[in-house]
Amino acid sequence: MAFRRVVAVTAAACGLAGGSALLSSVAIGKQQQPQQQLVSKAGGDAREVLSAPPPASASPPGLLLLPSPAASCPASAGWLERSSNGCGYWDNNWDRREPAALINLKKKNEETGERELSSRLDHYKAKATRHIFLIRHSQYNLDGLGDKERTLTQLGREQAEFTGKRLASLGLKFDKIVHSSMTRASETTSIISKHLPGVKKVSTDLLCEGSPIEPNPPISHWKPEAVQYYEDGARIEAAFRNYIHRADVKQEEDSYEIFVCHANVIRYIVCRALQFPPEGWLRMSLNNGSITHLVIRPSGRVALRMLGDTGFMPPEKITRT
DSSP states (O other): OOOOEEEEEOOOOTTSTTOOOOEEEEEOSOOSSOOEEEEOOTTSOOEEEEOOOOOTTSOOTTEEEEEOGGGGOOOOOTTOOOOTTOTTOOOTTTTSOOGGGGSOGGGOOTTTTHHHHHHHHHHHOOOSOEEEEEEEOOOBOTTOSSGGGOOBOHHHHHHHHHHHHHHHHTTOOOOEEEEESSHHHHHHHHHHHTTSTTOEEEEESTTSOOOOSOOSSOOSSOOOOHHHHHHHHHHHHHHHHHHSSOOOTTOOSOEEEEEEEOHHHHHHHHHHHTTOOGGGGGGOOOOTTOEEEEEEOTTSOEEEEEEEEOTTSOGGGOOOO
16 A cells, blocks of 8 residues: 655754755655656756666665755854754753853862752752843834934824833833834833833843844845945844843842834844744834743743734734834
8 A cells, every 4th residue: 555654864954054955855655667856956956867776775766855945044144153953953052051051060079979060050040031022113204314303103102102001011020121222212112111110211222223134035125235234233143142041040030121122123033032043034024013022931941922912002003114
């Protein structure tokens, strides 16, 4: 009886710059005659090759060899560090705060052994969970010649009111609001903060809008110069490293922090936090005034609770400009 089965053979992963080949073998049933194979190379067209009877070490007859997306993984930007484990594997030390990575094992006391190591690990373990709320600024005046003229529209101010009310309704004790220094983010923060009295505000240039990394796939209507990726990318990556990490070991209670910034910055941060290819940031879309919620556990595990939520706004108030 004919049957179907799928065998995935992982040869390498795309964590290394340039990517490596990975083949998936799919059995398509019994074969009486030598079959044809489609063989393709990254960047080239598929070509048809007559397959000879396979040697003992080759794939069994009847298998169609398909190129994996891993073969076309783009080279990473200079400031990014790819996990040596490759795609699909979680890097526990992604924020350089994994306890085991902070201990010099050469200083381990051979007499006490594992018990001393365990106590030293506990000294470096985080105890609290961080809740990160990423807010995209509200609608603003696109006709402004410079940042100072790109103020919120009347609709944008209404959107910020809805966002502030939504955050207040959660009943959480927010620790701080960190916002981009750009006008539209600052104005959005001012309106939101009216609904969260007593929460301190901090302005930073790190969260300003920019071009984090060349997107894949590219789009035709938006192509910044390479120098813009070079300048903005390093800054936005610095924002990620500075703000997105597990809690400090001295933090005893869970924290709730708000970051008011921009769509490109938020999408890049989400990709980096989840250890997805950051080049995919432009595959997501965020509404004005939307809420994205990341959770960072003491173990360093990251979860996305919410992405671009605007369900608290009336449909006619929702925009993506």
